[in-house]
Amino acid sequence: MARQRGHEVDVLCAADNPGGSALTASRLSNIAVVIDFTTPDAVLENIEGCARAGKNMVVGTTGWYREIPRVRKLVHDAGIGLLYAANFSVGVNLFFEIAKTAAAALRHEYSGQIFERHHIHKKDAPSGTAVALQRIVQDASGKELEITSFREGDVVGLHELVFDSPVDRIYLCHDAKSRRGFAEGAVRAAEWLAERRGFFDFKDVWREL
Numbered sequence: 001m002a003r004q005r006g007h008e009v010d011v012l013c014a015a016d017n018p019g020g021s022a023l024t025a026s027r028l029s030n031i032a033v034v035i036d037f038t039t040p041d042a043v044l045e046n047i048e049g050c051a052r053a054g055k056n057m058v059v060g061t062t063g064w065y066r067e068i069p070r071v072r073k074l075v076h077d078a079g080i081g082l083l084y085a086a087n088f089s090v091g092v093n094l095f096f097e098i099a100k101t102a103a104a105a106l107r108h109e110y111s112g113q114i115f116e117r118h119h120i121h122k123k124d125a126p127s128g129t130a131v132a133l134q135r136i137v138q139d140a141s142g143k144e145l146e147i148t149s150f151r152e153g154d155v156v157g158l159h160e161l162v163f164d165s166p167v168d169r170i171y172l173c174h175d176a177k178s179r180r181g182f183a184e185g186a187v188r189a190a191e192w193l194a195e196r197r198g199f200f201d202f203k204d205v206w207r208e209l
């Protein structure tokens with residue numbers, strides 16, 4: 001996707017970059033933005049490497065959000081830009097807004113639940129997207145919904161928000177057909193971030209891309 005949008009790309013695999021060791025100022029001298037879709041174990045060392053190297057970073061990896069306060073400070077102290085998202089697809093970010101409105105159901109006779117399904121190789125559960133959805137509903141309603149995770153086959157990513165009352169049910173569902181939407185969102189986020197400094201959440205800026 002980055003090449004399709006006219007960018008040059010340098011790829012680092014796990015073996016090239018133990019502990020974030022390849023993310024040095026000299027190695028990154030011709031790089032505008034680092035994009036990280038790795039693992040919850042690797043991502044923090046990669047963020048620390050980019051902060052040391054003074055390089056802006058887009059983070060798609062999930063499973064590290066407890067560290068957000070520390071990372072936010074690291075980003076501000078290093079004077080870099082970091083933009084993260086549990087989900088870089090525009091469709092999911094629209095879904096987040098629908099969920100925020102739909103959370104009003106919890107003030108009536110409805111109870112709510114979140115279900116998420118992903119391929120069997122996914123390392124973290126619940127998904128970062130499900131956690132983001134839970135937080136959005138909680139901020140809007142004061143209620144924390146239970147998340148149920150399923151790992152099966154090659155499901156790209158399916159999230160359901162279900163509200164249940166004694167008389168009916170409301171189903172809201174986002175079903176990713178491929179990873180293309182995530183990739184395009186991440187590359188457009190990198191273009192947006194290239195000249196900026198600060199700590200950003202994609203859900204607050206995707207409309208500007």
Ligand SMILES: NC(=O)c1ccc[n+]([C@@H]2O[C@H](COP(=O)([O-])OP(=O)(O)OC[C@H]3O[C@@H](n4cnc5c(N)ncnc54)[C@H](OP(=O)(O)O)[C@@H]3O)[C@@H](O)[C@H]2O)c1
Binds near residue numbers: 013037
């Ligand atoms: N925000 C979003 O829109 C979005 C969308 C999809 C996935 N995700 C998240 O992105 C992450 C990756 O997901 P995935 O399904 O692509 O996982 P994956 O298939 O397991 O890929 C992880 C990749 O990370 C690489 N890696 C691990 N440690 C590394 C390091 N220290 N330096 C450089 N590369 C390293 C691995 O390289 P090797 O191949 O060399 O082992 C592997 O290619 C997960 O946290 C997932 O939840 C987010």
